[in-house]
Amino acid sequence: QSKIKWRLQTYAGPALAEHVIKPAIDSFNKIAGDQMEIELFFADQLVPTGELFRAMQSGTIDAVQSDDDSMASPTEVTVFGGYFPFASRYSLDVPVLFNQYGLNEIWDAEYSKVGVKHISAGSWDPCHFATKDPIRSLEDMKGKRVFTFPTAGRFLAQFGVVPVTLPWEDIEVAVQTGELDGIAWSGITEDYTVGWADVTNYFLTNNISGAWAGSFFANMDRWNELPDNLKELVRVTFDSSHYYRQWWYWGGEASLRVNGTKMELTSIPDKEWDTVEQAAVKFWDEIAAESETKAKVVEIFKKYNSDMVKAGRPYRYG
Amino acid sequence: MPSWTKSYIRFVDGLNRRIGRFAMYGIFALVGVLLWSSISKTFFDPSLWTLEIAQFLMVAYYIIGGPYSIQLGSNVRMDLFYGNWSDRKKACYDAVTVLMLIFFLGVLLYGGLSSMAYSFGYFGKEPIGFLFGLVIGTEELGHLERSPTAWRPYLWPIKLVMCIGFFMMLLQVSSELIKDIAKIRGEEI
Amino acid sequence: MSYELIAILMFSSMMLMLMTGQRVFGAIGGVAVIAALALWGTGGSDIPFSSAMKLMKWYPLLTLPMFIFMGYVLSESKIADDLYKMFHVWMGPVPGGLAIGTIGLMVLISAMNGLSVAGMAIGATIALPELLKRGYDKKMVTGVIQAGSSLGILVPPSVVLVLYAMIARQPVGQLWLAGVVPGLMMAAMFVAYIAVRCRFNPKLGPVLPVEERTVPLAEKLRLLQAGILPIVIFASMMVPFINGWTSLVESSAIGAMAAFLAAVLKRRMTRDVFEVSVRQTLAISCMFMWIILAALGFGAVFDGLGAVRAIENLFTEQLGLDPWMILILMQLSFLVMGTFLDDTAMLVIVAPLYVPLVGALGFDLIWYGVLYTITTQIAYMTPPFGYNLFLMRAMAPPEITLRDIYGSILPFVCVMVLALGLIMAFPNIALWLPHYVYGL
Numbered sequence: 052q053s054k055i056k057w058r059l060q061t062y063a064g065p066a067l068a069e070h071v072i073k074p075a076i077d078s079f080n081k082i083a084g085d086q087m088e089i090e091l092f093f094a095d096q097l098v099p100t101g102e103l104f105r106a107m108q109s110g111t112i113d114a115v116q117s118d119d120d121s122m123a124s125p126t127e128v129t130v131f132g133g134y135f136p137f138a139s140r141y142s143l144d145v146p147v148l149f150n151q152y153g154l155n156e157i158w159d160a161e162y163s164k165v166g167v168k169h170i171s172a173g174s175w176d177p178c179h180f181a182t183k184d185p186i187r188s189l190e191d192m193k194g195k196r197v198f199t200f201p202t203a204g205r206f207l208a209q210f211g212v213v214p215v216t217l218p219w220e221d222i223e224v225a226v227q228t229g230e231l232d233g234i235a236w237s238g239i240t241e242d243y244t245v246g247w248a249d250v251t252n253y254f255l256t257n258n259i260s261g262a263w264a265g266s267f268f269a270n271m272d273r274w275n276e277l278p279d280n281l282k283e284l285v286r287v288t289f290d291s292s293h294y295y296r297q298w299w300y301w302g303g304e305a306s307l308r309v310n311g312t313k314m315e316l317t318s319i320p321d322k323e324w325d326t327v328e329q330a331a332v333k334f335w336d337e338i339a340a341e342s343e344t345k346a347k348v349v350e351i352f353k354k355y356n357s358d359m360v361k362a363g364r365p366y367r368y369g
Numbered sequence: 370m371p372s373w374t375k376s377y378i379r380f381v382d383g384l385n386r387r388i389g390r391f392a393m394y395g396i397f398a399l400v401g402v403l404l405w406s407s408i409s410k411t412f413f414d415p416s417l418w419t420l421e422i423a424q425f426l427m428v429a430y431y432i433i434g435g436p437y438s439i440q441l442g443s444n445v446r447m448d449l450f451y452g453n454w455s456d457r458k459k460a461c462y463d464a465v466t467v468l469m470l471i472f473f474l475g476v477l478l479y480g481g482l483s484s485m486a487y488s489f490g491y492f493g494k495e496p497i498g499f500l501f502g503l504v505i506g507t508e509e510l511g512h513l514e515r516s517p518t519a520w521r522p523y524l525w526p527i528k529l530v531m532c533i534g535f536f537m538m539l540l541q542v543s544s545e546l547i548k549d550i551a552k553i554r555g556e557e558i
Numbered sequence: 559m560s561y562e563l564i565a566i567l568m569f570s571s572m573m574l575m576l577m578t579g580q581r582v583f584g585a586i587g588g589v590a591v592i593a594a595l596a597l598w599g600t601g602g603s604d605i606p607f608s609s610a611m612k613l614m615k616w617y618p619l620l621t622l623p624m625f626i627f628m629g630y631v632l633s634e635s636k637i638a639d640d641l642y643k644m645f646h647v648w649m650g651p652v653p654g655g656l657a658i659g660t661i662g663l664m665v666l667i668s669a670m671n672g673l674s675v676a677g678m679a680i681g682a683t684i685a686l687p688e689l690l691k692r693g694y695d696k697k698m699v700t701g702v703i704q705a706g707s708s709l710g711i712l713v714p715p716s717v718v719l720v721l722y723a724m725i726a727r728q729p730v731g732q733l734w735l736a737g738v739v740p741g742l743m744m745a746a747m748f749v750a751y752i753a754v755r756c757r758f759n760p761k762l763g764p765v766l767p768v769e770e771r772t773v774p775l776a777e778k779l780r781l782l783q784a785g786i787l788p789i790v791i792f793a794s795m796m797v798p799f800i801n802g803w804t805s806l807v808e809s810s811a812i813g814a815m816a817a818f819l820a821a822v823l824k825r826r827m828t829r830d831v832f833e834v835s836v837r838q839t840l841a842i843s844c845m846f847m848w849i850i851l852a853a854l855g856f857g858a859v860f861d862g863l864g865a866v867r868a869i870e871n872l873f874t875e876q877l878g879l880d881p882w883m884i885l886i887l888m889q890l891s892f893l894v895m896g897t898f899l900d901d902t903a904m905l906v907i908v909a910p911l912y913v914p915l916v917g918a919l920g921f922d923l924i925w926y927g928v929l930y931t932i933t934t935q936i937a938y939m940t941p942p943f944g945y946n947l948f949l950m951r952a953m954a955p956p957e958i959t960l961r962d963i964y965g966s967i968l969p970f971v972c973v974m975v976l977a978l979g980l981i982m983a984f985p986n987i988a989l990w991l992p993h994y995v996y997g998l
């Protein structure tokens with residue numbers, strides 16, 4: 052029996068992938084030995100990120116790591132991937148929402164409809180602004196051309212931010228060539244890891260979401276062809292990727308704020324930032340009005356967040 | 370050569386020439402969008418759509434203009450040997466190797482149609498059948514694909530333009546093939 | 559099939575197809591498609607189209623038609639005539655002076671467009687006939703124009719550096735600035751070469767006859783005004799860009815507009831000029847884009863089939879060379895491939911393999927961009943396959959034979975190799991300016 056080969060493309064570029072996915076793939080390949088090999092490709096390497104979903108669905112690539120939003124998956128849950136404004140505060144919120152509040156089931160149903168296997172969801176870092184010029188008030192956000200996620204961009208546009216989407220690998224250069232004024236795509240760990248800290252000067256400590264939500268997916272036929280032991284191995288090693296990111300980001304966020312030298316921290320006062328949080332409440336309702344499934348997800352977010360507030364510290368402050 | 374070949378060539382070349390000459394003024398549309406982009410950035414709020422529109426324009430420009438560029442003979446060849454051959458010998462080689470080009474364009478078009486079917490919300494394995502059904506009304510539109518940007522334009526129009534371009538390119542290349550065959554047979558077209 | 563075998567098979571069939579003289583994009587695309595259908599598995603047929611989408615998202619490519627348009631407007635509208643007169647009058651009295659002036663002319667033209675075609679066209683149509691009429695050695699002056707025009711892609715703006723920037727993911731601004739000093743240095747080396755040769759053999763470049771030389775000083779000074787235009791066009795594009803007021807693609811549109819307006823204001827934008835510039839811009843842009851499209855598809859298939867890994871492995875592990883040897887080997891392979899592969903295709907297919915390696919070996923990728931550009935220029939000029947050779951043959955007056963053209967380039971290629979060596983040995987020649995301007 053010949054070795055099974057998968058091509059997996061992540062939406063992250065090489066520098067980031069070194070942490071967020073490569074270790075998991077390496078251990079998968081080590082364990083799977085002669086039975087299977089996953090070949091890892093980076094952002095836009097084989098197909099452009101915009102075509103990622105389609106390419107997986109039609110079998111051009113076998114598996115994908117991405118948030119639903121970036122790859123524009125044709126499902127009802129797309130907007131909730133990446134950074135849905137203020138849906139979560141900590142990276143642990145994401146696995147809880149998926150495993151204990153019922154998002155897994157919804158995602159599974161939605162992706163099965165379009166011929167794709169949803170393997171598992173995990174969380175990454177919070178969404179902060181990294182900019183060339185400082186942001187100290189909402190006024191400062193106006194007119195800034197910022198690389199961000201589609202849905203986050205839609206939300207931020209009401210504050211005068213001009214969201215721009217470009218291939219991930221081009222971002223650093225686009226900041227230098229003036230195509231972008233900044234980035235709202237990650238926490239500070241990533242800013243330092245991928246080099247954005249070198250081309251921007253300021254880091255805004257307010258974030259519009261505490262954790263990125265994204266998933267591993269596979270072409271349905273390819274998935275079904277796997278023997279059970281390999282399915283299990285895929286799940287376990289991908290979970291190890293989720294776990295790696297939990298501590299890698301959490302530790303990095305704090306230590307770089309304290310010890311990092313490349314970016315100056317700025318903040319928008321809580322009072323003013325409250326406008327943004329209020330706007331998110333409205334945004335949630337707008338999205339919920341779009342369809343039943345979306346309403347269900349928003350419902351779950353609301354329930355979860357109110358539970359967390361009721362639970363009090365350390366789940367939620369204030 | 371049969372007489373239909375003549376009319377075929379006249380038709381294809383004429384149509385592509387017209388389309389190409391229309392496309393070539395696209396350069397000014399492109400300049401306009403980019404200038405507006407810098408103006409709006411300097412004096413007002415930057416526009417959301419400029420970069421994407423410019424990208425669509427550029428793609429349309431070179432794909433729709435492609436057949437005309439073939440007519441103009443501007444597509445370079447490695448003419449280390451080719452350059453020294455007689456016209457007839459050139460035609461002989463071209464008539465064979467152009468099959469590679471046709472094959473390339475055919476697969477490009479197939480990929481384009483499949484991607485276009487996807488942009489109309491079809492997720493199955495027979496994109497051509499679906500598109501055909503869409504035209505004759507036995508299939509329905511599904512989830513319309515939108516660009517994953519904040520502006521979120523629908524993507525089917527640009528994909529449609531690209532498919533048309535690839536198709537016209539195929540026609541143009543087939544017209545070149547007929548011309549080569551005529552040349553080999555020593556006939557004037 | 560092993561990765562090595564796939565790599566060899568794909569590459570050699572591409573070379574073979576190219577030799578048949580089929581259009582470059584067809585040859586490359588055809589091989590890519592066959593490999594995709596035969597070896598990829600499910601969904602391989604979608605790759606060429608997804609390359610078209612990838613190309614669409616490569617926003618710096620928007621500059622390409624702009625810079626091409628600029629070049630055609632300049633050469634077709636004969637805006638450069640005045641410039642030519644300026645150099646003619648000022649440099650005429652020196653042995654070889656007109657040839658030296660032609661290099662100066664090429665430098666100014668290079669600052670106003672992103673390719674070498676414009677310089678070539680202006681050189682071949684305006685300068686060359688005059689030089690021949692004045693008894694300059696035809697072999698030398700043909701070489702002068704080819705060498706001089708190749709500065710077009712080293713002095714900003716440069717299309718080749720934009721393409722390189724896209725693949726190496728390096729800032730265009732820094733790359734462009736990195737090209738300035740090497741470009742001027744190379745121009746100076748050309749001048750030195752001409753001056754020395756004409757000094758020892760004045761017959762190569764006779765001094766202008768007295769009647770032509772006696773131009774009143776006032777007239778001479780008036781002619782200097784011609785130099786203002788290139789500076790204005792250059793500045794209209796570069797100043798907002800370097801200051802970050804406009805983005806790269808916006809600046810390119812400003813440059814295109816500036817060139818167009820200049821031609822209109824000088825009343826040179828006739829119907830014919832307009833027609834030719836617009837049409838040729840489409841033709842050349844299409845040529846580039848279709849090659850890039852095919853090469854991106856080839857690259858994706860090559861990569862997805864694991865051939866990239868085979869090559870990386872070869873360079874880093876199997877050959878066991880030190881970094882400089884690898885670097886030199888890469889340059890050589892560019893030169894060899896340049897003898898039969900189109901440079902754009904070469905860039906899109908090969909640079910993604912080389913560039914990460916160059917970075918990993920600890921070299922500066924801005925500096926490498928300059929090396930790459932000069933290497934491409936050499937490849938442009940060396941037989942059997944070289945764009946500039948073809949262009950020259952197409953545009954030069956009939957008394958210049960292909961033999962003359964082939965024979966003319968050798969000394970200039972030597973000068974360029976020398977320049978390449980200098981920049982390799984002293985990276986600061988390239989890096990000083992970008993570091994200074996961007997305060998690195």
Ligand SMILES: NC(=[NH2+])NCCC[C@H](N)C(=O)O
Pocket residue numbers: 445673674675676710711845846900901902903938945946
């Ligand atoms: N990839 C190509 N076809 N390049 C053609 C450009 C060559 C030409 N000598 C120039 O620099 O303008």
Ligand code: NA
Pocket residue numbers: 667668669670671672673709710711712713714715716
């Ligand atoms: Na230039």
Ligand code: NA
Pocket residue numbers: 896897898936937938939940941942943944
């Ligand atoms: Na060559």
